Amino acid sequence: MSILLHITVNSTANIFRTNTCRLLHRTPFLAQNLNQPVTHKALSLLNKPTILVRTPARNQSSPAFNVNTNVSKDVVLFKYENxxxxxxxxxxxxxxxxxxxxxxxxxxxxxxxxxVQEIPGEELAWxxxxxxxxxxxxxxxxxxxxxxxxxxxxxxxxxxxRSVRYLILRKGGKDVAFVTYGPFNRNRIMTVPLKCISAQESRETARNQLPIKVKNRALYYVLDMRGEFRNPQLFDFTAGLKRKVD
The missing domain is CATH 1.10.287 (Helix Hairpins)
Known part of the structure; x- marks a missing residue:
């Protein structure tokens, strides 16, 4: 048993020496500097953290979001059927x-x-x-x-x-039409310029209702958030903007 163990240890040592000699033969610079003492400068270079600098890629800037508001026909921005x-x-x-x-x-x-007749000697409640x-x-x-x-x-x-049934962007993109519900199931239509309306909240932040202020009109026109925004991007760049209308 001891003879077998001795043979195994010697074989492993020979393999290690052979691989080390091959490595030194292929890298003469390493072989020359193995026997030299390690200086403090070398240690400082080894311990110095490596900083990777990434140069920004060229021509990767995202283009500006462009929405054509000059529509060629009437476009439904919002719809709520109830x-x-x-x-x-x-x-x-x-x-x-x-x-x-x-x-x-x-x-x-x-x-x-x-x-009320008062009874003598008896006080009535108020x-x-x-x-x-x-x-x-x-x-x-x-x-x-x-x-x-x-x-x-x-x-x-x-x-x-004041509850909006349809919100329509008119042809040309300069006017918007409010189609609201009315008593006895009759719709009412009002067309106003875009510059005369102002959304009080954005479409993303509104929870239940989105109020829209119309110049020279009392109260707000209300968009129920359970409705459907048929053209959300076009809405955000037209009727969904907050303007100063007062």
Whole structure:
């Protein structure tokens, strides 16, 4: 066993010597400097970190994003089809107006002046002292009831009239048309110059609604984000820009 181990060790040593001699023979510079002492300068060069410098590639700058806004025909920028919702909303507002108007009429015609009779020795609660038939209470209930119904109807109709169904960029790219919902399922169309509208938010940051301000118009025109932007890039460079319109 010891003889076999001795033969294996000698064979390995011979192979190592042969490979080392071949390496030194092929690299004479290394063979000449193996026996020389290592200086501090050489150690500093070995320990010095290597810095890779990458030269920027030429002619790789991305071209400017160019969108042709001078369209040859009308282009739909935005579309939101949900007429059922607005029909239900208008019916709700109309029903509320009828209900509160009837309540107003009922209060004006039914409430009678009936003075409260005080019982000697007994103090009445504050609500028992109120005479609803008195003119100030009767007229107040009548007016408030009518205003509530009228306010609900106006709010539903204004919201409907400011909800954009289609946003269309007109031929030439200088005007934009707002097609909005209307009461009784009738659309309304309004064409204004692009310079007279301003988007209050960008398409990427808007969550539920994207308001658009139109010059000399009260309130905002609203784009529901559940709708479809048919030409998002063209929208961003036309109607989606924020301008100073005031």
């Amino acid at each position: 007429p059922k919702y607005y029909n239900v909303l208008n019916i709700f507002g109309l029903c509320q107006f009828v209900f509160w108007t009837y309540l107003s009429h009922f209060a004006f015609t039914t409430l009678k002046d009936a003075p 609500y028992q002292k109120i005479n609803l038939g008195e003119n100030k209470y009767r007229n107040g209930i009548t007016t408030i009831s009518f205003l509530i119904g009228y306010g609900i109807l106006c709010a539903t109709w204004l919201f409907t009239l």
